[in-house]
Amino acid sequence: MRQTFLAATAILAVAVVPFAAQAQDGAAGGAAAGAVGGAIVGGPVGAVVGGVGGAIVGGLSDETRPRFLQYVVREKRRSYTYDGDVAVGSELPSSGVTYYEVPAEYGVKSYRYTVVNNRTVLVDPRTHRIVQIVE
Helix, strand or coil: CHHHHHHHHHHHHHHHHHHHHHCCCHHHHHHHHHHHHHHHHHHHHHHHHHHHHHHHCCCCCCCCHHHHHHHHHHHCCCCECCCCCCCCCCECCCCCCCCEECCHHHCCCCCEEEEECCEEEEEECCCCEEEEEEC
């Protein structure tokens, strides 16, 4: 029984990981990441619960992203030059980078934003990891 459970969990994780790697759009990215985490911890049921929880905690939605990008352009934020890859999961330095509050109207409470290599990104302020590339 345990082997069947572990096999199902492994298959589900392998099926979801490619989507999680490509998904960077707010709720979709959060849902994919939550599903993978849930599958690893709680198996198939955990994947469902994690996917729903991840979607709720995601970054900018598809509806707010264009308005937010216009906001960033109006603010004329200076771009930080980063030698590494600008990718979800990359960790930015804690000093030298300016992190800005996301206005409440965009519905993002847990993250800050910055501009890196002329790309707008959402960052977890505790870890300085990029959680969403806003394009």
